[in-house]
Amino acid sequence: MSDESGSAGGGGDDLSSLSGFFFYVFIVHPATAWILKPGRFDRKKSIMYAIGFLALLAAVKTGMEMQAKGPNHYSLLNVSRNSSPLDIKRAYKKLSLQLHPDKNPNDPNASSKFDRVKKAYDVLIDMEYREVYNKFGQDGINSSKRFDETQFFMELGVFYVTWGIMAYVLTLGKRSSLGRQWTFTGLIVMLVVEITLMTSQGSPFPSWFMPQNTEYEAVWLLHTLFPALMNGCRSIGSYLYVDLDAQTRQLLLALQEQNKDILLVLRDVQIGVQNVQATGGGGGGGRLATAGVVPPVGATARATPTGKIKELQDRLQVSNSTVQQAVGQLKSEKSNSNFGFYAMILGYVAFSYIFSS
Incomplete structure (x- = not known):
C-alpha cells in the first residue's frame, strides 16, 4: 500500500x-x-x-x-x-x-x-x-x-x-x-x-x-x-x-372557476327576472317611480333588477378575462436541460483528462 x-x-x-x-x-x-x-x-x-x-x-x-x-x-x-x-x-x-x-x-x-x-x-x-x-x-x-x-x-x-x-x-x-x-x-x-x-x-x-x-x-x-x-x-x-408562482396560478385558476359558476347562476337569475317581468310582475323602474324616486338620466336601465344583474355580469366577465390573462403570464417555460447535462459531463471528463495529463 x-x-x-x-x-x-x-x-x-x-x-x-x-x-x-x-x-x-x-x-x-x-x-x-x-x-x-x-x-x-x-x-x-x-x-x-x-x-x-x-x-x-x-x-x-x-x-x-x-x-x-x-x-x-x-x-x-x-x-x-x-x-x-x-x-x-x-x-x-x-x-x-x-x-x-x-x-x-x-x-x-x-x-x-x-x-x-x-x-x-x-x-x-x-x-x-x-x-x-x-x-x-x-x-x-x-x-x-x-x-x-x-x-x-x-x-x-x-x-x-x-x-x-x-x-x-x-x-x-x-x-x-x-x-x-x-x-x-x-x-x-x-x-x-x-x-x-x-x-x-x-x-x-x-x-x-x-x-x-x-x-x-x-x-x-x-x-x-x-x-x-x-x-x-x-x-x-x-x-x-416553495413555488409561489405555481401557488398563485392555482389560486387564479380557482378564482376563474368560481367566476364561471357565478356567471352561470346570474344567467339563471336574469332569465327568471325576465320571465317575471314578462308575466306582469313589474320592473324596478316602475316601483322607483311609484315611490317618488326619479332615477338619474342614463341610469334607468341599470336601476332595474335586470340592469343590475347585467352590470354584475359584465364586471365578472372582465374579471374572468383578467384572471385568464394572469394565468397565461404565469405559465412557466420548462427547458429541457438533459442535453446540456450530459454535454457538461463529457466536457468535465475531457477537461480533467487534458489538465491531468
Whole structure:
C-alpha cells in the first residue's frame, strides 16, 4: 500500500473527484430524492433522514479513501507536524531498530516497511522538503515542486471554474435556486480556506489541531467532501423550495372557476327576472317611480333588477378575462436541460483528462 498518491491539483485527485462526482450524481442523488419524496415520511423526518444518509455515506466513502491512501509521514514516524529535527531523529532511530529486516526475518514486508519509514525520515528531517510535503504531498517531493503563485492560482482557477460550471448546470431551474445558493456559498468558503492554507507561511493550524495532518490533506478532504455537499444542497434545496408562482396560478385558476359558476347562476337569475317581468310582475323602474324616486338620466336601465344583474355580469366577465390573462403570464417555460447535462459531463471528463495529463 502506498503512503500517498496525488496532490491537491494532481491527476490522482482529479480522478478521485470525477469518480466521486459520478457516484453522488447517479447513485446518491436519486437515493436522496427517494427519501425526500413528498408523502413518504414526515417533513422533519425526511430532512433528518436525508442529512443523516448523506453524512454517513460521505463519512464512509471518505474514510475508505483515506485508508486506501495510507498513513502519512508524520503518522509513520509517530511525530507531530511541529516536531523538531531532533524529535524526528529519535523517532526514526527507535522505529528503524524495530522494523529493520534483520530484526524481522519472518516478516515478508519488513523491507518495504523499513523503506517507507526511511523515506518519511528523509523528507521530514529536511525543513525545505517538509514544507513542500505539507503543501503538495508526496507527489510534490517526487517532482521537486515548489510553491509558485502564478501556477497555483492557475490550477486553482481551473478547479473552481470547472466545479462552478458543474454546480450551475446541476442546479438549473427554479426548484434548485436554494441549492444553488448553498452550493456556491460552500464553493466560495472552500476557495477562501484553500487559499489561506496554501499561501500561509509555516503551519496555519494550531499545534493541537490535527497534529499529524498537513495542509495538503486538509485541501484534499475539502475537495473530496464537496460533491457530497453539492448533491445534498441540490436534494434538500429542491425539497424545501416553495413555488409561489405555481401557488398563485392555482389560486387564479380557482378564482376563474368560481367566476364561471357565478356567471352561470346570474344567467339563471336574469332569465327568471325576465320571465317575471314578462308575466306582469313589474320592473324596478316602475316601483322607483311609484315611490317618488326619479332615477338619474342614463341610469334607468341599470336601476332595474335586470340592469343590475347585467352590470354584475359584465364586471365578472372582465374579471374572468383578467384572471385568464394572469394565468397565461404565469405559465412557466420548462427547458429541457438533459442535453446540456450530459454535454457538461463529457466536457468535465475531457477537461480533467487534458489538465491531468
